[in-house]
Amino acid sequence: MKNTLFISAGAGSGKTHRITDFLFEELAAKRARPEAVLATTFTKKAASELVERVRQRLALGGQHRLASSMGQALIGTVNSVCGRLLGRYAFEAGLSPALEVLDEDASALLFSQALEQSLESSDIDRMNALARRLEKEDWKGEIKGIVDLARANNIPAAALPAQAERSLANLMAFFPSPSPRIPMSKSWRLPNRPAGTSVATTTPPRKQQTISISCRLSKGNSRKHDSLGASGSS
Amino acid sequence: MLKVIFGPDLDGYETPFPQSKCGEVILGPFGLLNFLEIRLGLRGICEGEPVRTTQYLRCLRLADNGCRFYSKSLSVDELAVARELLGWRDTWIEAGWQGTAREGDSAKLIDMAAVEAHARDYLALGSADRLRNVLGALQDNRLDDIVVEVVGGREDLISTWREIFNLLSAFDHLPAPFRSNPTAIPDSDLALLQQAVLDHQQVCLQGDGTVVFLTATDETLLARAVSQILHGTVNLDQSAWFKESLTTTVIDGGNAAALDMIFEGDGQPLTGSSTPSRWRPPLQVLPLSLSLLWSPLDPFRLLEFLTHPVGPLPRRVRSRLAQIVAEYPGIGGEHWQQAIVELVEKDKERAGGDNKAGETSALRIEQWLFAERFDPDEGAPVQRVAEQCGRVCRWAAGQAEREGLIPSLRALYHAASAQASQAQRTLDDLAKAGQERIARLQLDRLIDQVTSLGSPVTSRSAELGHIHLSHSPGALIESRQRILWWNFSEPALPCKWPWSTAELGQLAANGAHLSSVDSSLQRLADFSTQPILAASRQLIFALPAKSCGEVPRPHPLWDRIAALTGKTVPTVDVGSLLKGSVRHKGLALTLSPMERHQLPQPVRWWQIRQPQLLPRRAKESFSSLQCFIESPYQWVLRYQASLNAGSLTRIENGNRQKGNLFHRLFKMFFSAKDFDWRQADRGSVVRWVSIRFDTLLAEEGANFLLPGRLREKQELIETAQRSAWSLVEFLRAAKVRTVEVEKPVDGSFTGGDLSGFIDLLVTNEEGVEAVVDLKWSGAQYRRQELRENRMLQLAVYAYLRKRQGRWPAQAFYMLSECRLLAQDAGFFPNAEVCSPGDENDHIAALWLAFEKTWKWRRQQFDQGLIEVTVTGTAADGNPIPPEGRLPIGEHNDRFNEFGTLTGWQEGA
Numbered sequence A: 001m002k003n004t005l006f007i008s009a010g011a012g013s014g015k016t017h018r019i020t021d022f023l024f025e026e027l028a029a030k031r032a033r034p035e036a037v038l039a040t041t042f043t044k045k046a047a048s049e050l051v052e053r054v055r056q057r058l059a060l061g062g063q064h065r066l067a068s069s070m071g072q073a074l075i076g077t078v079n080s081v082c083g084r085l086l087g088r089y090a091f092e093a094g095l096s097p098a099l100e101v102l103d104e105d106a107s108a109l110l111f112s113q114a115l116e117q118s119l120e121s122s123d124i125d126r127m128n129a130l131a132r133r134l135e136k137e138d139w140k141g142e143i144k145g146i147v148d149l150a151r152a153n154n155i156p157a158a159a160l161p162a163q164a165e166r167s168l169a170n171l172m173a174f175f176p177s178p179s180p181r182i183p184m185s186k187s188w189r190l191p192n193r194p195a196g197t198s199v200a201t202t203t204p205p206r207k208q209q210t211i212s213i214s215c216r217l218s219k220g221n222s223r224k225h226d227s228l229g230a231s232g233s234s
Numbered sequence B: 001m002l003k004v005i006f007g008p009d010l011d012g013y014e015t016p017f018p019q020s021k022c023g024e025v026i027l028g029p030f031g032l033l034n035f036l037e038i039r040l041g042l043r044g045i046c047e048g049e050p051v052r053t054t055q056y057l058r059c060l061r062l063a064d065n066g067c068r069f070y071s072k073s074l075s076v077d078e079l080a081v082a083r084e085l086l087g088w089r090d091t092w093i094e095a096g097w098q099g100t101a102r103e104g105d106s107a108k109l110i111d112m113a114a115v116e117a118h119a120r121d122y123l124a125l126g127s128a129d130r131l132r133n134v135l136g137a138l139q140d141n142r143l144d145d146i147v148v149e150v151v152g153g154r155e156d157l158i159s160t161w162r163e164i165f166n167l168l169s170a171f172d173h174l175p176a177p178f179r180s181n182p183t184a185i186p187d188s189d190l191a192l193l194q195q196a197v198l199d200h201q202q203v204c205l206q207g208d209g210t211v212v213f214l215t216a217t218d219e220t221l222l223a224r225a226v227s228q229i230l231h232g233t234v235n236l237d238q239s240a241w242f243k244e245s246l247t248t249t250v251i252d253g254g255n256a257a258a259l260d261m262i263f264e265g266d267g268q269p270l271t272g273s274s275t276p277s278r279w280r281p282p283l284q285v286l287p288l289s290l291s292l293l294w295s296p297l298d299p300f301r302l303l304e305f306l307t308h309p310v311g312p313l314p315r316r317v318r319s320r321l322a323q324i325v326a327e328y329p330g331i332g333g334e335h336w337q338q339a340i341v342e343l344v345e346k347d348k349e350r351a352g353g354d355n356k357a358g359e360t361s362a363l364r365i366e367q368w369l370f371a372e373r374f375d376p377d378e379g380a381p382v383q384r385v386a387e388q389c390g391r392v393c394r395w396a397a398g399q400a401e402r403e404g405l406i407p408s409l410r411a412l413y414h415a416a417s418a419q420a421s422q423a424q425r426t427l428d429d430l431a432k433a434g435q436e437r438i439a440r441l442q443l444d445r446l447i448d449q450v451t452s453l454g455s456p457v458t459s460r461s462a463e464l465g466h467i468h469l470s471h472s473p474g475a476l477i478e479s480r481q482r483i484l485w486w487n488f489s490e491p492a493l494p495c496k497w498p499w500s501t502a503e504l505g506q507l508a509a510n511g512a513h514l515s516s517v518d519s520s521l522q523r524l525a526d527f528s529t530q531p532i533l534a535a536s537r538q539l540i541f542a543l544p545a546k547s548c549g550e551v552p553r554p555h556p557l558w559d560r561i562a563a564l565t566g567k568t569v570p571t572v573d574v575g576s577l578l579k580g581s582v583r584h585k586g587l588a589l590t591l592s593p594m595e596r597h598q599l600p601q602p603v604r605w606w607q608i609r610q611p612q613l614l615p616r617r618a619k620e621s622f623s624s625l626q627c628f629i630e631s632p633y634q635w636v637l638r639y640q641a642s643l644n645a646g647s648l649t650r651i652e653n654g655n656r657q658k659g660n661l662f663h664r665l666f667k668m669f670f671s672a673k674d675f676d677w678r679q680a681d682r683g684s685v686v687r688w689v690s691i692r693f694d695t696l697l698a699e700e701g702a703n704f705l706l707p708g709r710l711r712e713k714q715e716l717i718e719t720a721q722r723s724a725w726s727l728v729e730f731l732r733a734a735k736v737r738t739v740e741v742e743k744p745v746d747g748s749f750t751g752g753d754l755s756g757f758i759d760l761l762v763t764n765e766e767g768v769e770a771v772v773d774l775k776w777s778g779a780q781y782r783r784q785e786l787r788e789n790r791m792l793q794l795a796v797y798a799y800l801r802k803r804q805g806r807w808p809a810q811a812f813y814m815l816s817e818c819r820l821l822a823q824d825a826g827f828f829p830n831a832e833v834c835s836p837g838d839e840n841d842h843i844a845a846l847w848l849a850f851e852k853t854w855k856w857r858r859q860q861f862d863q864g865l866i867e868v869t870v871t872g873t874a875a876d877g878n879p880i881p882p883e884g885r886l887p888i889g890e891h892n893d894r895f896n897e898f899g900t901l902t903g904w905q906e907g908a
Helices: A015-028 A042-060 A063-071 A076-086 A106-116 A123-132 A139-152 A155-172 B029-040 B051-062 B069-074 B078-094 B107-122 B129-141 B159-167 B189-199 B218-229 B255-264 B279-293 B299-307 B316-329 B334-352 B355-369 B382-400 B407-432 B440-451 B501-509 B517-528 B530-533 B556-565 B572-580 B622-630 B632-639 B655-671 B682-700 B708-732 B781-785 B792-800 B843-862
Strands: A040-041 A074-077 A210-219 A222-231 B002-006 B024-027 B146-151 B169-173 B211-215 B248-252 B468-470 B480-486 B535-542 B571-573 B605-607 B736-749 B754-763 B769-774 B809-814 B819-822 B866-867
Touching: A015 A042, A015 A074, A040 A042, A040 B299, A040 B819, A042 A063, A042 A074, A042 A222, A042 B556, A063 B517, A063 B556, A074 A076, A074 B002, A074 B334, A106 A139, A106 B708, A123 A139, A123 B708, A139 A155, B002 B029, B024 B029, B051 B069, B051 B107, B051 B382, B069 B078, B078 B107, B078 B440, B107 B501, B189 B211, B189 B530, B189 B535, B189 B556, B189 B682, B218 B535, B218 B572, B248 B517, B248 B556, B279 B299, B279 B382, B279 B407, B299 B316, B316 B334, B316 B355, B334 B355, B334 B468, B334 B682, B334 B866, B382 B407, B407 B440, B440 B535, B480 B530, B480 B781, B480 B809, B517 B530, B530 B535, B622 B632, B622 B792, B622 B843, B632 B843, B632 B866, B655 B682, B655 B708, B655 B769, B682 B708, B708 B736, B736 B792, B754 B792, B769 B792, B781 B809, B792 B809, B792 B843, B843 B866
Parallel strands: A040 A074, B002 B024, B002 B146, B146 B169, B211 B535, B211 B571, B248 B468, B248 B480, B480 B535, B769 B809
Antiparallel strands: A210 A222, B605 B866, B736 B754, B754 B769, B809 B819
């Protein structure tokens, strides 16, 4: 991209102030028109603040007409800006012009419906059985998490199967070679390993095998220890 | 000669001055259009927008060759496309479009022109067409007896209006008198601000109370303050010694109905404001009844339909059926059938045994609830949906004719009837155009459009002497002493046209001269300064800090005022006034904070003076005895005071519902005549459960059949299959021969009579009985109960089946976990044994402990003492509990439905 101005600074250090100044200068100098401004923020409050500050600066500078035109600028949350853009170009995109932003509940419901349409009934039974073994109450939530991450990181749907294979291969590399299939009628588990152990396997008893994996997850500055117990055949 | 004062914001204008206006009329665009049509003899039948939308859809379809700019979108959401493009078309026509396109014009214009060729045949007139017709008629008919005064000038009006004014005797009224000569007290803040607006010069306000920005944490508090200000007296003139009451106009920046709510409480005349809403009860019946057309049936919508304040079925019928749906979400099951039979019988009785009354009642239920349902994607037959709309229309019209109905409700029924009629008319049009079915999404769009305008509450009519209300700043054409701008928030601002500059140029070449967004914004900015200039004594801007949970953005005028005054406009926060930290002489505010009262805190014991009010009950059950022992306050409130939680608030949608479903399943399973569980193999058990469970879900678990819940449904069926087979295995291992489900039992105990229903009473080949209680989950808790010998529920049922001193065996069967828990394996060899640690702990000892505890509690009640075992209180051991009583937790309020009666924690 040309003419890129990158502002990186800590909270409260004046990024919005800088952007306000920048927009004011560009608009006042007629290098930009309000209707040609596009800005996204994380919250509605931030968007509102940005519009107001620019409008106030323009008004204080006697640019009343420009100030009143700030309503035409495309400033809002990512959701709102994208929604307005899609609405504006609905026909070009072959979409309905009556687009709505879904709330979280409606979005989860639609995801469930879409998932149902893409799975056979037998797939659902298999996933239910697997989830029971892994003591996961809601595997739809796990899949939605993956889909959301893929969307957020712009990973195309076609790339997911290969990624899943790689992920599985990486996981399976920690396990011993498969033994003959073991009946699952009675499951039991060993106590979890101490938190922080990267990988631990136990010697399987003669008929049943239990594996306990402890994963160390890091997020930001905090470290979380999450242990996942899996019982069953390898 | 008639003088017409015209302004774009003057529709619905009411003058605040009572003097004679004979020979003069003030009109906005709609008013003047109607007036001119009547004068020119053009008034015809006007169709509603929903009908026009479907008519335009027909035109779009006729012109669609698959390559139109709207073709793809039309295939996705045709009514939304029709509504959007009809809006385009009307805007263009109003601006002078002739329905044409030239070679080389954009695809949008060419395609719209192709559609317009059909619109001439199929589309009813809209306001834009009517305006063009007026213009056409005026070419041949001059109305020389009318003179029009255009407020604000005609320069920024759309071209059709400009052309109309050119044909009338019109002159521009620019500017309004007060704009050039504002009349505020010299040197007051208001005068300074007026001068600043006119001269674009900066000023510094002194805070004399003539210009104030008023805010409060929420709209209600702000309205309360505004009511006092408007109805109080102030002294704003330094030279005057008296306080005066100012004549006021309130500008409604949104939700002036909030002011009326407060005025009503203060005994002040109402302004008659009521925000139109589509959520008025009679208006919701149409969408609710149509939502029942779809398969699978949504039990949540069915419950809404039945619990709605008004509805086409009698209230007693809706109420009874709603109870069934809440407990057994579905339709048509055993409980439903039984309830309907009872209701029909009652109707018959009410009619003195007339069979016809019963039949009519049954037919009505059939029509509204059991009509055919359709797949939402394939759609319902258009005619069938239209019939349903007609039915709602007739019902609402009938209700509106009822005697003794309050006028506001009558008006709402009329509105509901009109909406349903409009929907029916629209669907009839679709059917006439050859459409056979309508999908759910499209029907929702149609109903959304039909109901979008909603209805105000018509009982809130303006009362004599009310504060003058103006619906927009542009409608202030006369000077007032005080102007209060209520809800001084950002209005809907003009948006950029959805067409490119090139397309706008092409439109202009085809006659449509659309006004630019800049000029619309400028007009808005000009009009927004009217209140500043029209006020002569005081100007107040009122904006709450939060409205509907969000921080409202102030009106753009506020930035301009801030710039002109250097942010010196005094801001008065009503909250600060309440704390006594601020006083403002320009505002007649005498608000005082309400004293804070602590709600009653919980106490461990309630003492009543008349213990005879707590007699023994004629018959106890396990549930009542559990309350009696563990939560005496609940026993008193529920069984003596007969206080019960309503059952209609929500649908059972959790483990309790799953447990209910499995109970019903096992009842069918063990009583099936065509199936013998003793002989069946795993496969046949699984098959039987699969087949029966589908029917059961439709009748009592329809929430599991809703789209998006397939995982839960299949998991439930799979659990049912496992659970049924696992139970069969346990029973076979115990050589059980008979199983009785929900076996009624009764007997007597030390406290009187006792009865209940045993989930499963099983008998083995030796004739020995066992009591099995079914639980959905919670094996850990039940194990503990058995190990600690405090499984009172099993003990109660076992006691009622005790024969010749011999106790039957007892066990818990955990449905979702497929576990059978018992204290020993004597009866069920495969049970998970949870033996008590002490060999003296057995069921007879438990029963003995129960009887001791019961007597101890009874003594308390006989003394008028009720122990309130809730969190926030502590057991004090007084009265002294007997040796060997049942262990009772200090607090038993996990399922306390009486939290509001048993006391509140500090700070609540």
